[in-house]
Amino acid sequence: MNKTTISLFKQKAMQLASIYEVCCCLDSNNYTDPYSQYDCLIAFGVQEEIKINAGEAFSALKSFHESNKDWMFGLLSYELKNETEQLTTNHEDQLEFPDLYFFVPKYLIALQGDEIKVLKGDEGIIDAINKVSLANFSSSADVKIESRFDKKNYINTVEKLQAHIKRGDIYEVNFCQEFFANNAKINPLAIYQELNELSPTPFAGFFKIYNHYIISATPERFLCKRGNQLISQPIKGTAKRSTDLIEDEQIKINLKSSIKEQAENVMIVDLVRNDLTKSAVQGTVQVDELFGIYTFPQVHQMISTISCELNPEVHFVDAIKNTFPMGSMTGAPKIKAMQLIDTYERNKRGAFSGSFGCISPDGDFDFNVIIRSILYNSNRQYLSFQVGGAITYAAKAEDEYEECLLKASAILKVLGGV
Template sequence: HRVLEDIGERSKSTSPNSQLSPPSSNGLKSNLSQADYTERVEKAKNYIREGDIYQANLAQKFETPFAGCSFQLYKKLMQVNPSPFSGYLNFSNFSLVSSSPERLVKVHEHRIETRPIAGTRPRGQKEEEDRVLLVELLSNPKERAEHLMLVDLERNDLGRICQDGSVCVTDFMFLEKYSHVSHIVSNITGSLAPGARVYDILKSVFPGGTITGCPKIRCMEIISELEPVVRGPYSGSFGYIGFGPYMDLNIIIRSIVICDGTASFHVGAGIVADSNPQKEYQETLDKATAMIQALSR
């Protein structure tokens, strides 16, 4: 396994927390208590046992009053958690501040690429603790099985719009380290079939399997049942679409929405048959850390 250049090196001044308590300061509140979230994890596991799905991503939503400048918040988030698919969007009625680490799809000269992330651990306080966490992440049977399942899902998505035999996994289960969490990532590519249009590509790959689950449609139905509010921009995508076709779109995670004097964000975890509800809840808090710190600055 190869470890990519540590993006989190640029934010060493921000120390990660290996265990977090449910946030309560600065007016930050979740739409789900810890008990509510873990109860929903158990319900998702029941759907898995009954054969409806193999895996589902369940999210909770945090929000807090916000009266600052959304662009300044974006700059703070980039200092805390620099990420390769980040961006700032300012509309008439809301702003989106994103530090996304994940690419949904890239198309260039009829080559298509997707880059699923599945598998997370918090960063260690010290180098040795960090190393132990990374070794455990890559060797964990649950994390490996979940990641492989989602790689297969994305291979199938690309297979619907690519030339026969062209879809391949070019990089499998490598590590990327960010300021507060580390992820398992894979890279999947293919050659677009003649006549594949932008519409066909988006219909095949959107939304990303890592933030819905497998199979996608049934997972989205279950997510709609179990999550008490709609996701909004979270788990959507932004980027560019050009002629050719050319495109590069992210997945909107690690992102904050500013609207009507409120800052809100979602954080989720992938639920599988042997998920530990408390650990899945903790994973959502680990993913929330950078956004909480940016909002607290």
């Protein structure tokens, strides 16, 4: 099969999958990656499922996997922080995503190169997908985007957080703001396909959990397990791209050599290293790549790779718990940063800055970071997307605000915003 045929098959498979009450697509968009098993996975139909809020969620997931040594796809909400640490959240929850949701699919299709494999379900599902007539979905969205912060309030809040840094409470915090729409009417699959076309990323995905949708163009991996190796790839450092090739190359060079961006990145690398030591064979935590520059349609990003050998006495679910929530979306020190996030942000994060991904029958897994993502509750017709960045002592509040708008640009374009 050529690329066009594979692309057409993927669209048809997604259309069929989205008819089911639960489906999940994880798409690498053909970015090469030494850790990914497949280019794209499409899972749909519920064979078994678990839905639970913070409290005993990780132990419940462990039991669920023991009972179902099978493929499973699921969501880890940011609110699981209330289980991993002594934390609470007082903000209103408009989206109402579960804190943890996993399902064993009835059908699982894998795409790898020019091959299509049925990993779960009857082979006849391939014929059913090929017979799908692609609907001419309209991706036009009836939404009125509002923001929790205007520019002045955002800048004032950043300055308050920097006062905490000056006092020594923290040295970095990931501060986010929500853009939202009430009475939002969208076609989630059509919006996903347009967003994925405009901003293809290596950890993109579409996750439908009954009336809840995650429409994601995330470039970031949270945590991956391959055999006895754990890999984390935090992103810290962003620069806007240029249409001028020479200028674009210079922007990459400037990002790579930026002392400010390197400082932000290395703080989180150190935090991830510390998190991984809780699950690692002693002495195996290492930084495989520091300050790698990777290019995406709207931005260049600084990404580092940290890995370790998983201690055989540590269950892989505990390895996830030991690193959750991811340092790139919290800050350092982690607990104090999360307390300040809850104090200064104006909404509950919920699924945002959590993770979704898959676990294979042998206990390998791959999970992304839910950023550059639209969250949608179709029952309440509430739509939300959040953007943020690392606030450090050296951060300029106005620049951070502009970076937020840059990160939101693809989503705003798809939703018909500015």
